[in-house]
Amino acid sequence: MEAQQNSKKLLQIHKNDNVVIVVTSIRAGDHEVIDGRDITFTQEIGIGHKVAARQIKAGEKVYKCGVPIGSAKEDIPVGAHIHLHNLKSDYISTYTRDSDHAFAK
């Protein structure tokens, strides 16, 4: 994962993390080397978002700042954007504006 230290766009916060953080917005078509692989991004990824630093299997814990932040819902390939679609809380599910509203049911 040495390559990330040279990246101006991705930051690994803790050595045990399996994600890196976007610190400068990524545009579609940008290249980064992650875990020895040349990744070409196909979509925009904003500041603060997470990208898989290596292959993560379904059910595996995702680590940021050295602490588990939830479990992978599916197999996540290296370089993939990690967010609500492939990561879930181990405590309380996350509400978004698109979630079914409890009162509307």
Place this chain on the structure above:
Amino acid sequence: MHSPSSSQRLEGYLRSDHRKGIRNYVVVAYLVECAHHVAREIVDGFRGQPVHLIGFGGCYPNAYADRMMHSLCTHPNVGGVLLLSLGCESFNRRRLADAIAATGRPVNTIVIQQNYGTRKSIEAGRAWVEQALKQIADVPRVALAVNELIVGTVCGGSDATSGIAANPAVGRAFDLLVENGAATIFEETGEMIGLEDVMSARAVTPELGRELKMSVEKAARYYKVMGHASFAPGNAEGGLTTIEEKSIGAYCKSGDSPISGLIKPGDVPRHGGLYLLDVVPDGEVRFGFPNINDNAEIAELIACGSHLILFTTGRGSVVGSAISPVIKICANPETYERMSDDMDINAGKILRLEATVDDVGREIYDKVLQVVSGVPSCSEELGHQEFVLTYKSFEPIGPSCLPA
């Protein structure tokens, strides 16, 4: 130890309980929503002057709201208080007025029903505030040391940059404040979910560690009943996926000092150190969400004696507060560019690799001393004075919560 860049002498307003204020405000407090308009009209007559509006909207009694109002009206930043009552609400206005008077502060109560209604009450209120401002102008100003300060922190409008830039920098500032003898308070146990063991290990005694862990477990139970965690849709748009992830970001505001105590709204730390404020109600789930927005948390930090508040944001919050100045620390460099008028500190420099967390931590520390010395923070300058207080219920803290 880090000393301020300018070795200026700090001063505070000396109160009868020996606490010292960094501001000298007249507070106008409504005791039920029905008195809110009259109170606001009185305050609006003093634009640009040190007159702030607070209040409690509920008509039915609540021990928590009562304690909050007592703590806020006798806060060291407050020099005098005007209470606005409609007349039929249940708030015990006499007991509050007596408690304020016992501290030597000027206090007056206007009961709208006995004072011939809206117009006459506004006139009487403005006349009283006018003379109260003159009366408190000669409150003694005395030397104030950093070890007499209480500083609270809160985050709002968080995105994933908050947790990697602004919050760790506030953590560094907190470490510097604690090293210099100040009391610091972090809060929102609902945002410690997932970190209960990590946090407990920092307690100064094992008994306190157990209390800290129990406070987080209580928060997790409470939020589960409410149906979702302390997590707004904007958090997800900003790249945060789970409550655990948000927790880590929130947690690093606490820095690396040992945790000296667990307090609840209205408990004032008696000596320096780092304290966790438990903001989640005790007992069965009642009255809705623990805190309906960021200002409800800020009011609780102020009720615990906070002289000022360090507020971190990524998405870009603009709020300030009544009673204690709010310093804004912006984590997201893109947000900072859009909203720099509202931001005191640009922690986005950390993401641009132009400054380290330590650099920004020292910058925040220096800003604290500057605001203490009387320089208004951005939100103060812009006139922000948000305030909210709702129904809650708490049991008193246990004996293990504040080890001597």
